[in-house]
Amino acid sequence: MxxxxxxxxxxxxxxxxxxxxxxxxxxxxxxxxxxxxxxxxxxxxxxxxxxxxxxxxxxxxxxxxxxxxxxxxxxxxxxxxxxxxxxxxxxxxxxxxxxxxxxxxxxxxxxxxxxxxxxxxxxxxxxxxxxxxxxxxxxxxxxxxxxxxxxxxxxxxxxxxxxxxxxxxxxxxxxxxxxxxxxxxxxxxxxxxxxxxxxxxxxxxxxxxxxxxxxxxxxxxxxxxxxxxxxxxxxxxxxxxxxxxxxxxxxxxxxxxxxxxxxxxxxxxxxxxxxxxxxxKEIGTLVALVGAGVLLLGVFELALGLPWLSALRRAPEPAAAVRGAGGWLALGLTAVLPALTYLPFMKLGALWFPSALFPQWVQNQLLAWALANTVLAILIALLLRRGRPVFSVDIPRSLFAAGLSVGAVALALSAVDRLLHVDFRFWVIGFRPMTEARWPTFLTYLPFWALHSVIAVRGLCALLAVDGASRRLTYLAAAGVMGGGFLVLAIAQYATLFTTGLLLTPTEPLNVIVALQFIPLLSLVGVIAVFTWRRTNSYLPGALICALFLCWYVTSGTANHWSPDYPMTFPPAAEAR
Missing domain, CATH: 3.40.50.1820 (Alpha/Beta hydrolase fold, catalytic domain)
Incomplete structure (x- = not known):
């Protein structure tokens, strides 16, 4: 099985x-x-x-x-x-x-x-x-x-x-x-x-x-x-x-x-x-993209059967007997705030100019948004104090299990890229292999994504860890909480566009289009968080998996605005943002 x-x-x-x-x-x-x-x-x-x-x-x-x-x-x-x-x-x-x-x-x-x-x-x-x-x-x-x-x-x-x-x-x-x-x-x-x-x-x-x-x-x-x-x-x-x-x-x-x-x-x-x-062809790469997500979870399941990693396997411990008003409020804020703050924090993040260490302007903006929401998540947790959840934390084994899971998907992608010249994608979502030149960039940004993911996934698991909660509803809630806010944002933007010819925020076309990717990506974060927590009673393996794949996704698919070979260029389209 x-x-x-x-x-x-x-x-x-x-x-x-x-x-x-x-x-x-x-x-x-x-x-x-x-x-x-x-x-x-x-x-x-x-x-x-x-x-x-x-x-x-x-x-x-x-x-x-x-x-x-x-x-x-x-x-x-x-x-x-x-x-x-x-x-x-x-x-x-x-x-x-x-x-x-x-x-x-x-x-x-x-x-x-x-x-x-x-x-x-x-x-x-x-x-x-x-x-x-x-x-x-x-x-x-x-x-x-x-x-x-x-x-x-x-x-x-x-x-x-x-x-x-x-x-x-x-x-x-x-x-x-x-x-x-x-x-x-x-x-x-x-x-x-x-x-x-x-x-x-x-x-x-x-x-x-x-x-x-x-x-x-x-x-x-x-x-x-x-x-x-x-x-x-x-x-x-x-x-x-x-x-x-x-x-x-x-x-x-x-x-x-x-x-x-x-x-x-x-x-x-x-x-x-x-x-x-x-x-x-897009149907084919979509099937492969779904397969990549399934493979990631499957390899994690297999990893827990290895002798050294089997110590991670533990039954989940609920943090509360029931989800009270504070829990529902925290869930609502977790769903709403990332989408509500997305456009202003992306604009603020544009001030984080590309450099030798941080060469990707869009990734700089995304990290500014992610880290700002990390601070908000901590504040929400302090203000809405609830029962302290009991999580298992094993850093070395969690790191190894996360690396195995994401590494298996990376190897699969590398194989189909080399042999068949296709990748895992559908429309604006696309995973492509990491080039050798982008590995240093990946390693530079990874600690920031790890910090964000650890706080976000821990908070999500604490909110979902309710005694007697249905497994299916827990998965649906996790996907909805993580990606639902961006779904509402997209609906609001494009309902306005289709009825008036203009976006709800017509001066933010690029960031609105970028936001479309967060609906499936953050929903997947929710699924990974629940899947790994239910098997380990820990938020850490899921958080590290999410950090690795988010950093990989953004680094491999985003543009470099700084390189050692050329002076930095700001095309008119970028300046207009």
Whole structure:
């Protein structure tokens, strides 16, 4: 019986990863790692999607793809899959400071010029038929590449992005970039920043957009303006989606596929833009992501059967016979305060500037929020004094059990990444392997996450340790208390967006999108806390597991704003925050 959870987790990981692998390789496409260097020497990372038939000496048209801020190359897989299965070579890059690429945010033109040069150098690429596409801040490397080599590409798609934001203001003109397709969600949260219109649906009347299109009247979505032969073709597509949906919806993917099929020549398998299979890859990586959580719990269960670690196993001791008014109030505050303080503490955390020790600006903000809530949790515990819970505490064994549990998931992820070139993800949630260069950063931030997790998980276990409480209700309560506040925050923000066209806090689009990840992540923290406490009567193993996986998740998926190789860069989008 002890092997059941671990076996189920392994089966889900294998099945989901194989499904994702088969979908991204549909039609005979091969996916492989790519490495190259910028002119300044930073190592860059990417994935190359190669359609079949290139070994016969055929050269194919190609598209360079870039993700947005605090994302990675895997986020662009819907575009990559659909373009590759139509016969395009695709290079999905990690921007500088992101994923497996070196440097810091904005360095070396975000890595765009070197990526374009690398793509053009491949012997199976038709260097005269190159397209460029980027989402959000991914417009930075795309436009930098277009500036560096103005005759090296034929078409551009900016998805949820805009000229003149990540480069010089004089980019806002009708002859740059060449043959431009603007794909922008009618509910895009960044409309004011990107195009100077409060609502995405109002984009056709944006003065900035009209300047890019070279027209005086409102731009008509779907209409091609200008002359493709002269490089002045322009088209606006306005799907009814939000910013993070632009690269996770048929309506966001189809216009890019159509534009590249129309403007580039030589694709071997033209298909209607609406013919899409990429979502099945996301289903596969979602199954693998769920499997990773199950494997983590299963390995912890197995670890408690080892001779040395078996001393951790103890029956849970309830802290109270009933949950009184103070207990319910504490539960409510635990659920509400993290979400209520999230936006102000993130803004305050922006003052914690990146440095050699703490190079990730977003992680600095998240830690400021986490540590502030740690202080609030201590104050709540002191003010609402309840019966002192009896916990078992064994630091060495707890550390070892936590390391085994998280390490098993890390090994599984490393295996599927190396063998199948997929990771554990769904939409905005994504676990990717830790690169060697990011290990020092991980170790620097880990003690802070450990402090936060120990206080948070101890407080949660103390509140849930009530005599006679149902096991199922305890798990549901833990997940609800930890993630419920952020669920309410998301509902409030997006209900307002869908009804008015604006977020409840329209000046905080990035932090609102980041908050979406906390609904499943913090719910998982609650599940881990209950699972480990019920088997050990201790908050410590669960707290250490949560610290490890939260620090891993943020460090591997967040951008570096400081690096030893480049001066620190603050792009306009970051300054605007």
């Amino acid at each position: 002890r092997y059941r959870l671990a076996a189920l987790g392994a089966i889900l990981i294998i099945a989901g990863s194989l499904l994702a692998f088969l979908v991204q390789g549909s039609g005979g496409v091969e996916v492989r790692e790519a490495r190259w260097r910028t002119a300044e020497g930073a190592v860059m990372s990417g994935l190359i999607y190669s359609p079949p038939g290139l070994e016969a000496g055929r050269r194919a048209p190609a598209v360079l793809l870039s993700h947005g801020y605090i994302n990675t190359r895997e986020m662009q897989s819907p575009f990559a899959i659909e373009l590759a299965r139509r016969g395009f070579v695709v290079l999905a890059m990690d921007m500088t400071g992101h994923g497996g690429s070196g440097g810091n945010v904005g360095a070396a033109g975000f890595g765009g010029p070197s990526a374009l040069a690398y793509l053009r150098s491949l012997p199976f690429v038709d260097a005269g038929q190159i397209g460029l596409a980027g989402h959000s801040m991914g417009g930075g490397p795309i436009l930098a590449a277009a500036r560096a080599e103005p005759d090296a590409y034929r078409a551009v798609s900016l998805v949820g992005s805009a000229p003149g934001l990540f480069g010089p203001p004089d980019e806002v003109r009708p002859d740059f970039p060449r043959n431009l397709n603007v794909v922008f969600g009618g509910l895009d949260e960044f409309s004011a920043l990107m195009w100077r219109t409060p609502k995405g649906i109002d984009l056709p009347v944006s003065e900035k957009l009209k300047a890019v299109f070279g027209v005086a009247s409102a731009v008509e979505p779907g209409r091609v303006y200008g002359d493709p032969a002269l490089g002045t073709a322009r088209r606006l597509d306005l799907p009814h989606v939000t910013h993070p949906w632009e690269h996770f919806s048929s309506g966001g993917v189809a216009p890019v596929v159509d534009w590249m099929q129309t403007r580039l020549e030589g694709e071997a398998h033209p298909l209607p833009p609406e013919n899409q299979v990429w979502f099945w």
